[in-house]
Amino acid sequence: MEGTPTSRAERRRRTEERILSAARAIFAECGFQRTTIRAVAAAAEVDPALVMQYFGSKQELFEQAVRIPSIPPLDGELDPVEELLGRIGMKTGPLPQATLAMMRSMLTHPDAAEEVRGKLDGQVAQLADAIDSGDAELRAALMVSTMLGVTIAHQLLGLTALRGASPERIAETLRPSLRALADG
Amino acid sequence: MEGTPTSRAERRRRTEERILSAARAIFAECGFQRTTIRAVAAAAEVDPALVMQYFGSKQELFEQAVRIPSIPPLDGELDPVEELLGRIGMKTGPLPQATLAMMRSMLTHPDAAEEVRGKLDGQVAQLADAIDSGDAELRAALMVSTMLGVTIAHQLLGLTALRGASPERIAETLRPSLRALADG
DNA sequence: TCGTTGAGTCAACAAGTGTTGAGCGAAGTG
DNA sequence: CACTTCGCTCAACACTTGTTGACTCAACGA
Numbered sequence: 001m002e003g004t005p006t007s008r009a010e011r012r013r014r015t016e017e018r019i020l021s022a023a024r025a026i027f028a029e030c031g032f033q034r035t036t037i038r039a040v041a042a043a044a045e046v047d048p049a050l051v052m053q054y055f056g057s058k059q060e061l062f063e064q065a066v067r068i069p070s071i072p073p074l075d076g077e078l079d080p081v082e083e084l085l086g087r088i089g090m091k092t093g094p095l096p097q098a099t100l101a102m103m104r105s106m107l108t109h110p111d112a113a114e115e116v117r118g119k120l121d122g123q124v125a126q127l128a129d130a131i132d133s134g135d136a137e138l139r140a141a142l143m144v145s146t147m148l149g150v151t152i153a154h155q156l157l158g159l160t161a162l163r164g165a166s167p168e169r170i171a172e173t174l175r176p177s178l179r180a181l182a183d184g
Numbered sequence: 185m186e187g188t189p190t191s192r193a194e195r196r197r198r199t200e201e202r203i204l205s206a207a208r209a210i211f212a213e214c215g216f217q218r219t220t221i222r223a224v225a226a227a228a229e230v231d232p233a234l235v236m237q238y239f240g241s242k243q244e245l246f247e248q249a250v251r252i253p254s255i256p257p258l259d260g261e262l263d264p265v266e267e268l269l270g271r272i273g274m275k276t277g278p279l280p281q282a283t284l285a286m287m288r289s290m291l292t293h294p295d296a297a298e299e300v301r302g303k304l305d306g307q308v309a310q311l312a313d314a315i316d317s318g319d320a321e322l323r324a325a326l327m328v329s330t331m332l333g334v335t336i337a338h339q340l341l342g343l344t345a346l347r348g349a350s351p352e353r354i355a356e357t358l359r360p361s362l363r364a365l366a367d368g
Numbered sequence: 369t370c371g372t373t374g375a376g377t378c379a380a381c382a383a384g385t386g387t388t389g390a391g392c393g394a395a396g397t398g
Numbered sequence: 399c400a401c402t403t404c405g406c407t408c409a410a411c412a413c414t415t416g417t418t419g420a421c422t423c424a425a426c427g428a
Binding site for chain 2: 030033103104105106107108113116117120121124128135137138139140141144145147149150152153154156157159160161162165169173174176179180181
């Protein structure tokens with residue numbers, strides 16, 4: 001029987017993680033507005049008041065739950081197109097729920113929009129550096145936008161034509177398109 | 185003085201249109217959930233109860249306000265890539281608010297998601313017909329996803345690199361990318 | 369063992385939501 | 399002119415929401 005750790009600190013850590021995990025899942029599925037503290041609490045098998053006590057507010061719960069690791073800088077040695085294809089989760093398994101939650105909320109929650117815009121702007125700047133062209137920034141922005149669109153259509157909207165497609169095949173088919181943007 | 189038509193039917197038609205217009209604007213900016221009947225009523229300078237009386241429910245108001253004209257079939261004579269570039273509003277002026285409202289809500293409102301998915305699926309099918317290739321459907325889906333992503337990044341998210349770009353320049357830069365998808 | 373701490377619950381509040389029914393007053397009709 | 403019709407408003411209901419404070423009880427330190 002190792003069911004109950006019964007250590008205070010340990011119990012706290014576990015329930016806190018249970019809440020965060022539940023929050024991530026529901027935020028990812030419903031977005032910020034339609035996610036209720038009560039639903040998160042129920043999924044975490046906890047009283048709603050406890051969620052407030054731990055995180056202070058729904059907004060802070062959201063921020064802590066969907067905190068995305070900052071995007072690492074592009075490796076200058078590798079092909080930007082390949083890095084881009086791999087990075088957005090097209091290759092290295094499905095996207096983390098925190099990212100999905102962020103994307104799900106970005107059109108209707110101003111803070112999420114700001115966050116995503118910032119992240120994408122950064123990605124654009126990095127990519128633009130790796131491209132030498134007069135309109136490098138525009139090209140980079142369109143590359144990022146393409147990845148954004150494909151991810152939304154695939155993961156969040158579920159376009160029928162993409163539902164059955166494996167990430168590898170999507171990446172493969174998409175590659176020439178991105179390359180056309182990257183090169184002049 | 186032609187300010188007050190004072191005709192009953194005419195008055196009704198006008199206020200109804202005023203409500204629909206206000207609804208479109210607010211739905212487009214805030215999405216379904218964050219849009220309140222009261223806000224729409226206030227913007228239309230009308231009592232909230234009247235909105236309900238005319239449209240029955242918030243959901244029906246949404247449906248009537250954001251009803252998008254069904255996508256016309258592709259003109260087989262024209263280049264699909266050019267049609268696609270022009271159609272999503274990249275060329276023929278900004279997108280109608282109904283479309284923006286639909287897109288704004290599609291990630292957090294299941295009905296809107298269903299509607300958009302259906303429309304995009306149709307678009308994909310049309311495009312796939314115009315492409316002859318083994319994976320025509322996948323290619324078509326990626327073309328539509330690309331347009332979706334660019335539109336979201338440009339109109340809804342406001343990526344800084346795209347904010348200053350004119351639709352013509354975006355279309356021009358994007359063209360080779362779409363063509364790479366359309367052709368083998 | 370005893371008092372303290374803190375994880376967790378319970379019940380409630382205050383604000384905002386979609387929605388409803390009664391009613392007012394002017395446009396329509398005879 | 400009466401009488402009806404209907405566009406429109408007012409006030410309220412029922413419900414959900416985020417949020418709070420008092421309370422319980424087991425883990426903890428002395």
